[in-house]
Amino acid sequence: SYVLTQPSSVSVAPGQTATITCGGNKIGSKSVPWYRQRPGLAPVLVVSADGDRPSGIPERFSASNSENTATLTISRVEAGDEADYYCQVWDSSSDHWVFGGGTKLTVL
Amino acid sequence: EVELVEAGGGLVQPGGSLRLSCAASGFTFSSHSMNWVRQAPGKGLEWVSYISSHSHSTHYADSVEGRFTISRDNAKNSLYLQLDNLRAEDTAVYYCARKGIGQDFDIWGQGTLVTVSS
Numbered sequence: 001s002y003v004l005t006q007p008s009s010v011s012v013a014p015g016q017t018a019t020i021t022c023g024g025n026k027i028g029s030k031s032v033p034w035y036r037q038r039p040g041l042a043p044v045l046v047v048s049a050d051g052d053r054p055s056g057i058p059e060r061f062s063a064s065n066s067e068n069t070a071t072l073t074i075s076r077v078e079a080g081d082e083a084d085y086y087c088q089v090w091d092s093s094s095d096h097w098v099f100g101g102g103t104k105l106t107v108l
Numbered sequence: 109e110v111e112l113v114e115a116g117g118g119l120v121q122p123g124g125s126l127r128l129s130c131a132a133s134g135f136t137f138s139s140h141s142m143n144w145v146r147q148a149p150g151k152g153l154e155w156v157s158y159i160s161s162h163s164h165s166t167h168y169a170d171s172v173e174g175r176f177t178i179s180r181d182n183a184k185n186s187l188y189l190q191l192d193n194l195r196a197e198d199t200a201v202y203y204c205a206r207k208g209i210g211q212d213f214d215i216w217g218q219g220t221l222v223t224v225s226s
Binding site: 033035089090 | 153154155167212218219
């Protein structure tokens with residue numbers, strides 16, 4: 001089955017740029033949405049499979065995807081960005097959706 | 109307002125059954141495929157099951173195949189998940205999620221907690 005690998009944690013100072021990676025075999029050929037989950041709340045889509053930001057998500061959130069790594073970039077990080085972030089793909093070989101293990105973003 | 113509201117969670121003994129429901133509002137429910145996703149305490153997200161807009165296609169995670177059944181009633185704008193032969197490792201918050209235009213889940217419910225314990 002398809003596996004997505006994320007770092008368990010990333011720390012960044014306010015105002016700096018956070019980079020969260022998602023590794024997978026030939027992930028560059030797949031669409032990779034990203035979700036934010038604040039403590040005690042449901043996940044929220046922050047970057048769609050097409051790479052767009054849903055309504056209400058600031059321009060500071062962007063994503064890229066190449067070869068074996070997809071990346072979520074959060075510019076000018078704020079305290080409110082502190083959350084768990086998950087990548088996801090559709091694995092057409094198994095007809096399953098797969099989530100990465102999640103990355104806890106800490107704002108120092 | 110687009111909204112998904114889950115219900116039906118609770119405490120159940122190992123081997124028992126439970127039926128979760130998800131009420132949709134604010135959008136044309138019959139136009140969207142739907143999913144269930146769960147999250148064990150302190151753990152990450154795990155996709156559980158998918159159903160197409162008119163129930164022609166369903167998929168299940170290997171961990172629940174043969175024990176869980178997804179269904180929907182478009183006339184009632186409702187999604188369901190029948191959980192049978194429950195195990196301790198099925199303990200989790202269960203979210204319903206709408207599949208977006210692409211391969212993503214654009215709307216999520218608030219979740220309902222299922223606890224499997226004797």
